[in-house]
Every structure is written in C-alpha cells, then in structure tokens.
Amino acid sequence: KNEVEQSPQNLTAQEGEFITINCSYSVGISALHWLQQHPGGGIVSLFMLSSGKKKHGRLIATINIQEKHSSLHITASHPRDSAVYICAVTGNQFYFGTGTSLTVIP
Amino acid sequence: NAGVTQTPKFQVLKTGQSMTLQCAQDMNHNSMYWYRQDPGMGLRLIYYSASEGTTDKGEVPNGYNVSRLNKREFSLRLESAAPSQTSVYFCASSLGLKNTEAFFGQGTRLTVV
Numbered sequence: 560k561n562e563v564e565q566s567p568q569n570l571t572a573q574e575g576e577f578i579t580i581n582c583s584y585s586v587g588i589s590a591l592h593w594l595q596q597h598p599g600g601g602i603v604s605l606f607m608l609s610s611g612k613k614k615h616g617r618l619i620a621t622i623n624i625q626e627k628h629s630s631l632h633i634t635a636s637h638p639r640d641s642a643v644y645i646c647a648v649t650g651n652q653f654y655f656g657t658g659t660s661l662t663v664i665p
Numbered sequence: 666n667a668g669v670t671q672t673p674k675f676q677v678l679k680t681g682q683s684m685t686l687q688c689a690q691d692m693n694h695n696s697m698y699w700y701r702q703d704p705g706m707g708l709r710l711i712y713y714s715a716s717e718g719t720t721d722k723g724e725v726p727n728g729y730n731v732s733r734l735n736k737r738e739f740s741l742r743l744e745s746a747a748p749s750q751t752s753v754y755f756c757a758s759s760l761g762l763k764n765t766e767a768f769f770g771q772g773t774r775l776t777v778v
Contacts, residue, residue, distance in 0.1 A: 563707065589763045600753060602769035609764070645707070649763055652723070653698070655707035 562586045565646050565656035572663050578633040580659045582646030585627065593620050593631050594645040596658065602645070605631075636663045667691055671756045671770035678746040678777045686741040686773050688756030696759045697739035698723075698767070699731060701752040708755065714739055715762055746777045 563584045572578050582591070593605040606613050606620040608629075613620050617636075622629040633640055641663050646656040669690045678684055690697065695716045700708040700723075710723030714733040728750060730742045739758075743750060756770040 590765075592767065594769075600772040600774070602755065602757075602772075604766050604768065607764075607766045647708075647767075652710060652713070652762070653708075653767065655700075655709075657705060657707045 562654040563646055563648055563656040565644075565659050567659060568657070569660045570662070572636050572661070574637060574663055574665050576636050576663075578636050578640075578661065578663075580631045580644050580646075580661070582629045582631070582656055583627060584629075584646075584648045584654070586648065586650045586654060588648040588650045590649045591622050591629050592647040592649070592653075593629075594647060596643040596645060598642070605644075633661075638663045638665050669756055669758055669768050669770040671754075671773055673773060674771065675774050676776070678743075678775065680747060680777060682746050683742065683744050684746065685743075686754055686756070686775075687738070688740065688770060689738045690758040690768070691737065692758060692760075692768065693736070694758035694760050694768075695736070696762050696765075697733065698757045698759075699729070699739070699741045700755045700757065701725065702755060702772075703752050711741065711754075743775075746775075748777045751775060751777045 590609045596602045617634045619632040643658040645658045672687045698713040699711040712731040714720045717736045754773045757767045759765040759767045
C-alpha cells in the first residue's frame with residue numbers, strides 16, 4: 560500500500576534549471592508536508608500546506624485538494640539544493656512518500 | 666534551541682543484544698514519534714505518543730518498545746536486536762497529531778550484525 564506516491568524517484572538537473580517534483584496521495588488529509596533530507600541524514604520541514612500555494616525563497620509548493628496532488632517547484636536550482644525531497648501527508652497519522660533524490664550539477 | 670536531539674548517532678549491535686535509543690525535544694511538543702527509514706521505502710512509523718502518558722503502535726512495532734518518560738523524552742528500546750532492524754531511526758515531535766509541523770532529530774544509524 561502506498562498512500563503517498565512521488566515522481567520522479569531520481570532527478571538530475573543543471574544549475575539554473577526549473578525543477579518540479581510531484582506528489583499524489585490517496586487518503587483524506589488535513590495537511591501536506593514537504594521535507595528535505597540532505598546527505599548526512601537530517602530532515603527539515605520546508606512547507607506545511609492544506610490549500611493553495613506557499614513560497615519560501617526559490618521554493619514554491621502548491622496543492623490541489625480535489626485532485627489529491629501537490630507539486631514542489633525549485634526556481635533557479637543550485638547545487639546546494641541537492642537532497643532528497645519527501646512528501647508527507649497527515650490524516651490519522653503521517654504517511655510518507657519514498658522521496659525524490661535531486662542532484663543539481665554545476 | 667536544540668530542537669529534537671537523538672542519541673546515539675551510530676551504533677553497531679550483535680544479534681540478540683539490547684539497546685535504547687534516546688530522544689528529547691525542547692519545544693514543549695505534545696506528540697512524539699519514532700520512525701525507521703530503509704532504502705527504497707518511505708519513513709515508517711514504529712510507535713508514537715500523542716501526548717505525555719500515552720503510547721500507540723504504528724505501522725511496524727514488532728521488536729520494539731517505547732517509553733514516554735515525560736513530556737520531553739521518548740525512548741525506543743530494542744530488546745533483542747535482529748539484522749532486520751538494521752536501519753536509520755528518526756525521532757520526531759510535533760505540537761499535535763494533526764495540522765502541525767514535525768521536527769526531526771538527526772537520526773541514528775543502527776547496524777545489527
């Protein structure tokens with residue numbers, strides 16, 4: 560059972576490219592989270608959203624509740640953006656996607 | 666402000682040994698969680714504590730026990746470690762169970778040989 564599906568699993572981009580990571584979910588949710596995990600393992604929360612769109616610097620997260628879909632966009636990507644990006648939803652509990660591994664090449 | 670602190674960061678155990686992973690948060694959060702992360706799989710919930718004094722099983726509780734010692738601390742115990750428990754373990758906390766941001770510890774890389 561995969562309550563949360565992410566695509567793509569792996570992504571390589573050239574520095575400066577616009578990046579999109581997608582997340583689809585199948586359960587009823589109260590909120591959706593985007594997390595970032597850098598090599599070395601630490602996980603940090605980027606966004607929590609339940610509707611619409613949020614922006615933080617070069618990162619933009621959107622959610623469509625009707626379609627049960629969210630996207631994470633990175634504008635003007637940089638090598639320091641290289642990380643695993645994890646989509647998670649909260650319904651009765653947290654459900655996590657398997658992550659998208661992003662590598663940005665200088 | 667330390668956030669969520671996990672110890673140890675690395676551990677190697679022999680099959681059958683026991684150990685306790687410690688987790689503490691200083692954000693006055695009510696809810697705390699233990700997850701394991703394995704290659705190709707998302708984070709999976711082992712146990713959680715919705716509030717001080719309560720603990721509940723998650724998706725993969727077998728082989729583990731937990732203690733919510735007080736509001737700050739939530740420990741995970743492996744009574745008899747097995748190679749299948751080789752994983753990276755994350756502790757997390759949040760203000761509540763729903764609609765709240767989760768904060769994660771740095772992880773514990775456990776190898777059972």
